[in-house]
Amino acid sequence: SQVYLNGAFMAPQEAHISPMDRGFLFADGIYEVIPAYNGVLFRFDEHLIRLERSLAEIAIHNPHSREEWRHLCETLIERNGGGNLSVYLQISRGATEKRDHAFPNPPVAPTVFMMTGAIAIPAADSPDTASGSKAITLDDIRWARCDIKSISLLPNSLLRQQAVEAGASEAILLRDGFVTEGSASNVFVVIADTIITPPKSHAILGGITRDLVVELCRSHHIPIEEREIPENQLRQADEIWVTSSTKEIVPIIQLNNAPVGDGKPGQVWKKVARHYVNFKRRLCGQ
Numbered sequence: 001s002q003v004y005l006n007g008a009f010m011a012p013q014e015a016h017i018s019p020m021d022r023g024f025l026f027a028d029g030i031y032e033v034i035p036a037y038n039g040v041l042f043r044f045d046e047h048l049i050r051l052e053r054s055l056a057e058i059a060i061h062n063p064h065s066r067e068e069w070r071h072l073c074e075t076l077i078e079r080n081g082g083g084n085l086s087v088y089l090q091i092s093r094g095a096t097e098k099r100d101h102a103f104p105n106p107p108v109a110p111t112v113f114m115m116t117g118a119i120a121i122p123a124a125d126s127p128d129t130a131s132g133s134k135a136i137t138l139d140d141i142r143w144a145r146c147d148i149k150s151i152s153l154l155p156n157s158l159l160r161q162q163a164v165e166a167g168a169s170e171a172i173l174l175r176d177g178f179v180t181e182g183s184a185s186n187v188f189v190v191i192a193d194t195i196i197t198p199p200k201s202h203a204i205l206g207g208i209t210r211d212l213v214v215e216l217c218r219s220h221h222i223p224i225e226e227r228e229i230p231e232n233q234l235r236q237a238d239e240i241w242v243t244s245s246t247k248e249i250v251p252i253i254q255l256n257n258a259p260v261g262d263g264k265p266g267q268v269w270k271k272v273a274r275h276y277v278n279f280k281r282r283l284c285g286q
């Protein structure tokens with residue numbers, strides 16, 4: 001396999017960065033994960049708009065135009081054999097001479113790293129045979145700017161680990177009694193045939209998959225609301241889903257060891273999963 005680092009493609013074991021990189025010292029950087037199906041980037045512009053926003057929010061200079069980013073992503077996909085891959089893209093503020101919390105002045109060149117990962121076949125690809133996943137609820141212990149796709153993921157990592165140790169695959173987070181999102185996903189519930197997802201704010205990452213699900217529901221006249229979800233509504237929901245770029249839409253069939261609805265992937269999930277997969281195939285083939 002090949003990765004990209006600061007202007008060159010290379011084997012992963014050839015890629016070296018300084019321990020004085022602010023990504024290493026302060027987790028001072030941002031990232032994106034962009035899926036490609038059949039080697040075709042999916043929702044590329046939406047991911048790049050979010051990348052540009054994350055960089056601007058933490059004042060890192062964007063080293064590339066959108067077309068340059070596209071070319072780098074496509075070259076990396078090609079060099080890794082194409083097919084279904086995710087592109088991981090990270091930009092840190094760069095390597096400094098001394099460890100200082102304040103930004104280096106004058107600024108240094110940002111560090112750019114990219115690699116690909118395999119994408120497992122998502123549940124949404126086969127709605128009729130999907131088995132669903134388990135989740136637990138945990139307190140959202142993260143910072144107040146979860147809308148920035150920061151590489152500072154220690155709380156997310158600790159929360160996900162707690163879920164895994166409880167035999168679940170995701171932690172659904174609660175702040176002041178309301179659902180925010182998952183440790184690496186957005187959350188949807190279905191109550192009386194209406195789909196509900198929390199509104200975008202500084203408390204959640206504006207998921208590209210989340211936005212597409214909302215868009216698809218609206219265009220197919222499936223009732224969907226963006227509003228806060230109190231904990232008791234989460235517990236009583238007929239369906240719960242979590243969404244992310246590499247896992248698409250995953251039905252949660254158990255919450256805190258209690259069945260969600262009848263304990264199987266729900267009918268509304270099946271309908272929306274089909275729309276999602278049709279949309280993906282129209283854009284990327286397969």
Ligand code: PLP
Nearest residue numbers: 184185186205207208209244245
């Ligand atoms: N929320 C968090 C905290 C995430 O880390 C992610 C993605 O990994 C998401 C939501 C889902 O975002 P997207 O659909 O853009 O992958």
